[in-house]
Amino acid sequence: MSHPLWYYRHMIMNDITLNENGNAVVNGTEYEVRGFDHEGQEAIVIHELDLISYDEGDSWKEMD
Numbered sequence: 001m002s003h004p005l006w007y008y009r010h011m012i013m014n015d016i017t018l019n020e021n022g023n024a025v026v027n028g029t030e031y032e033v034r035g036f037d038h039e040g041q042e043a044i045v046i047h048e049l050d051l052i053s054y055d056e057g058d059s060w061k062e063m064d
Helices: 005-013
Strands: 017-018 024-026 027-033 034-038 041-046 049-055
Touching: none
Parallel strands: none
Antiparallel strands: 017 024, 024 027, 034 041, 041 049
16 A cells, blocks of 8 residues: 655654764664754754754654
8 A cells, every 4th residue: 555745754754863973864764954044943954855843853844
């Protein structure tokens, strides 16, 4: 059974950890994380996954 993209992205958002290098690790794959000021709030993003976090990686959501 094939699941829609939003289903997979939701599963990924629950399985992201930040390693000692400051990168995100998802299912053993490492992704670069970048930080910046977004609308006056500090944010970090994983561009390859189109995800953004406003709480230092505790929770993630899709970028607009």
